[in-house]
Amino acid sequence: MIGLQRRTPLLTRDAEGLFWMARYLERVENLARLIDVTQTFESPGREAESWAALVAIMADDAGLQERGLAMDAASIKRFYLLDPTNPTGIPACIELARTNARTLRPLISTEMWMQLNVFHHDLLAIEPWELDGDALSRLCRRIKEGVQAHTGITEGTFFRDQGWHFYEVGRLIERADQTTRLLDIKYHLLARGTPEQRRVAELTQWNALLRAAAGYHGFRRVAQAGFVPADVVAFLLGDTSFARSVALCVGQMDWHFSALRSRYGLRDTAPVLERIEDLRVALGEPVLRLLPDGLHDFLDSMQRDLAKLGELIGTMFFRDWRPLKQSQTQGHGPHEHSQDGQADHGPSQGGQSQSQVQRTP
Amino acid sequence: MQPNIANPFSSYDPGAYYCELTARSGDGGSAALVRRRITKIGLDALRLRARAAERDLFNLGITFTVYSESSAIDRILPFDCVPRIIAADEWSVLExxxxxxxxxxxxxxADIYNTRHITRDGVIPPELVYGNANYRPEMEGFPVRFGTYVHICGIDLVRDxxxxxxxxxxxxxxxxxxxxxxxxxxxxxRAFPDLVAGMKLRPVDDYGRRLRSAMDEIAPEGIDNPQVVLLSPGIYNSAYFEHVFLAREMGVPLVEGADLTVEDDKVWMRTTAGLRRVHTIYRRIADDFLDPTVFRPDSLLGVRGLIGAWRQGNVTLANAVGTGVADDKAVYAYxxxxxxxxxxxxxxxxxxxxxxxxxxxxxxxTLANLDKLVIKPVGESGGYGITVGPRASRSELDAARAxxxxxxxxxxxxxxxxxxxxPTLTEAGLRPRHLDLRPFAITGRETWVLPGGLSRVALKEGSLIVNSSQGGGSKDTWVLAE
Structure with a gap:
């Protein structure tokens, strides 16, 4: 047969796997950014406060309590960097990213798989001493660079059919969500002290925040001298030239779903596109009106809207391959769900001895 | 100064066994050339490069997974860098x-599921066939395309x-x-270009393309552009890497049971654009697990109604159901x-x-010569349950007798x-290790045999068990083109 196939089919299971693999990896990168900025915010003698803010943003108070961990810097760092049982931590996220990648090996490039495989081994071997002092910042950089290597390899090697769109959407929705969380850190760290102390603290914090989001230099190019909080917020939320802005992520998601619709005839994109339009409208709100008190609520509702968008994508595209109830809670990948009883036993070769294997989360 | 190159073959002694690399003839000097090249590389460099090559395999995820109580460990199939050579005329006989x-x-x-001549003619006892646990009455009278039941076959060969x-x-x-x-x-x-340089070897890359054309051929009649899929039990299967490999090489989706559904006796896969027809399934799931409505009702790996769709002629399964009766160890004897x-x-x-x-x-x-024989259960695979008489203790022999x-x-x-x-690279240098050969044959309309096959080598000294689950490794297998 001569001629190339134009529309290769994509299994719904694989679409979901790609979406979540990208999400988990993006989450790993952003968590490294959050940890890095938290350490930078640490003020001598009040370390615990900054770290408690991180826990608040991640809504992990309960998780910490369950494990009987104190709200101090050392416990919190271990919780996010070393504890594989913490579902919001880096070990669990990289594990899930890799598990999804394993199911996707027929689709992703060999180079993507190899880098992820090596990166996974690297992250599961983080040593406790790397959490202290200047080692922590180096560790965060290594983690960021690992994900960036993944993103770069993906850009350069991943076949761009339907699957790529779902991959990108996963990355974008996670990035948008994480940018709102990064910004929210400010809400939890209201500066104290004299007005002058506050002014200096504010300056340091906004500065660090922008750097954590890799937005400092970009911001300098578009903003007035100094840090007007409203400008920083407008930049992180709304500047469509800034790679991590919520508006840019939302705009690109729109483009990807439009492409899925026009090139691959996926008609279920209609309600998703509508929901994205709603997000755009919300983002059009003048920032000044949110400050100083409305920002946290705004970010909160933005996070809820993004979660709802994720749910809708799940319902429209991923639901098909397993019972409806399982794909409804978002925030987890397909490989979290399959723990409640999907096909986890594999006949071994030759089909004779049947071994039941236990999933290790 | 004397160059410090010891000949790693000088202390190599295969004893009474046939050696694939040192006792050769009819290979046009290739084996001797490989020995010279290995000597030139030297043991230390060989070890370093072999280790790097194995790390590569691990990083590439060319692994099988071993599950224990609490963890999943990825293991590579150990790779021995000394190739196994098969001469052109040897291969033409094997092929x-x-x-x-x-x-x-x-x-x-075809006979036992239809006309039953062979048992009627007394060539093989009927109870051995029709009473066999792997005989599938569901197959009786069911036509398969080109009379092919065994589309993919692996035949284990040994050399005395x-x-x-x-x-x-x-x-x-x-x-x-x-x-x-x-x-x-x-x-x-990649890792030993200097061993391969200039050798005229039969290529092995063709497997995926051949497999794909066979899968296209056996699709139900009248389908122009059949949709082929590979059905895998999923990532927890120890051969998952191979499933990935084959799906990629064929350019077809790797599906799990949950990706397929049967409606109107037709098989469909669930895609983002809705249901899409499937025509040929290369299944890597045992018969028992294919369809819970026909076989094991507790199977979560299979697809409800799959056998019905197959019987309606709307989908082809490769291999066909019920081939296990033919590779049974008791039938083998016949x-x-x-x-x-x-x-x-x-x-x-x-x-x-x-x-x-x-x-x-x-x-x-057998009872009279227990200590001289290898005793094997007929229903097992993977090298389990075997007693090697000459190497068994008194009590092991008694247990086998019972x-x-x-x-x-x-x-x-x-x-x-x-x-x-x-010769196999070990801590002690190059040492003789036992090996077998599993050539693979693909059959649609015709049979094609992949040049060479998998050479599995028992890495433990003196061991005859080459299975990967029991400490086996593998070698690159060279079939000389001339």
């Missing part, structure tokens, strides 16, 4: 022998002290290992007679002499075969 065997297996299956090949076992269900054949060659070319019966030819590749304990003579002989007497029909025995050896 014809494998194709002959596959032809006979298919004719046998004189260098003669014989068949140890047929694998007609879902034989695995072919991915390692191709990946070992890639690794060899293979030379089966070949003669259908093809009116002698077997090109002889069987290893086999005593069927279900027959009085065979049982008597099992034999309790259920003779479950056992066969074979003389201890002096498996050939090949």
């Amino acid at each position: 014809r022998g494998v194709a002959q065997r596959v032809r006979a297996l298919n004719l046998f299956l 002290e004189r260098g003669a090949f014989s068949v140890l076992e047929d694998n007609a269900r879902t034989p695995s290992g072919v991915s390692y054949v191709v990946e070992n060659r890639h690794l060899m070319l 293979m030379p007679r089966i070949i003669r019966y259908y093809l009116d030819e002698d077997a090109i590749l002889p069987n290893v002499e086999t005593h069927i304990c279900g027959e009085p003579d065979g049982l008597a002989y 099992l034999l007497v309790a259920d003779p029909a479950n056992w066969i025995s074979q003389p201890m075969i002096s498996l050939s050896v090949a």
Whole structure:
């Protein structure tokens, strides 16, 4: 047969796997950014406060309590960097990213798989001493660079059919969500002290925040001298030239779903596109009106809207391959769900001895 | 100054065994050339490069997964860098022998599920066939395209002290290992280009393309552009890497049971654009698990209604259901007679002499010579349940005797075969290690045999068990083009 196939089919299971693999990896990168900025915010003698803010943003108070961990810097760092049982931590996220990648090996490039495989081994071997002092910042950089290597390899090697769109959407929705969380850190760290102390603290914090989001230099190019909080917020939320802005992520998601619709005839994109339009409208709100008190609520509702968008994508595209109830809670990948009883036993070769294997989360 | 190059072969002694690399003839000097090249590289460099090559395999995820209580460990199939060489004229015999065997297996299956001549003619006891646990009544009278039941076949060969090949076992269900054949060659070319340079080798990359055309051919009649899929139990299966490999090489989706659904006796896969028809399924799931409405009702791996769709002729399964009766160890003993019966030819590749304990003579002989024989259960695979008489302790022999007497029909025995050896890199240098060979054959309309096959090597000193689950490794297998 001569001629190339134009529309290769994509299994719904694989679409979901790609979406979540990208999400988990993006989450790993952003968590490294959050940890890095938290350490930078640490003020001598009040370390615990900054770290408690991180826990608040991640809504992990309960998780910490369950494990009987104190709200101090050392416990919190271990919780996010070393504890594989913490579902919001880096070990669990990289594990899930890799598990999804394993199911996707027929689709992703060999180079993507190899880098992820090596990166996974690297992250599961983080040593406790790397959490202290200047080692922590180096560790965060290594983690960021690992994900960036993944993103770069993906850009350069991943076949761009339907699957790529779902991959990108996963990355974008996670990035948008994480940018709102990064910004929210400010809400939890209201500066104290004299007005002058506050002014200096504010300056340091906004500065660090922008750097954590890799937005400092970009911001300098578009903003007035100094840090007007409203400008920083407008930049992180709304500047469509800034790679991590919520508006840019939302705009690109729109483009990807439009492409899925026009090139691959996926008609279920209609309600998703509508929901994205709603997000755009919300983002059009003048920032000044949110400050100083409305920002946290705004970010909160933005996070809820993004979660709802994720749910809708799940319902429209991923639901098909397993019972409806399982794909409804978002925030987890397909490989979290399959723990409640999907096909986890594999006949071994030759089909004779049947071994039941236990999933290790 | 003398260059510090010790000849790593100077302390290599294969003893009475046939050595694949040092006792060669008819290879046009290739083996000698490889020995010289290995000597030139030297043991230390060889070790370093071999270690780097194995790390590569691990990072690439060319691994199988071993599950224990609490963890999943990825293991590579250890790769030995010293290649195994098969001369062109040796291969042409093996190739014809494998194709002959596959032809006979298919004719046998067509017969027992339809006309039943062979049992009526008394060539093989009916109870051995129709009473076999792997016989599937569902297959009776069911037509398959081109009479092919066994589309993918792996035949395990061993070589005795004189260098003669014989068949140890047929694998007609879902034989695995072919991915390692191709990946070992890639690794060899990457990591040891100086060993391969200038050698005229038969290529192995063609497997995926051949498999895909066979899968296209066997699709239900009248389908122009059939949708082929590979059905896998999923990532927790130890051969998952191979499933990925084959799906990629064929360019077809790798599906799990949950991705497929049967409606109106047709098979569909769930895609983002809705349901899409599937015509050929290369399944890597055992018969028992294919369809919970027909076989094991507790199977979560299969697809409800799949067998119905198949019986309606709307989808083809490869391999067909019920091929397990043909590669059964008890049926194996009859293979030379089966070949003669259908093809009116002698077997090109002889069987290893086999005593069927279900027959009085065979049982008597086995019990009388227990300490000289290898005793194997008929229903197991993976090298489990085997007692190697000459190496067994008194109590192990007693245990085997008790099992034999309790259920003779479950056992066969074979003389201890002096498996050939090949130089293998060990801590102590190059040492002889036993190995076998599993060539792979693909059959749609015609049979094609992949040049070479998987050479599995028992890495433990003196061990005859080459299975990956029990400490086996593998070698790149070179079939010389001339």
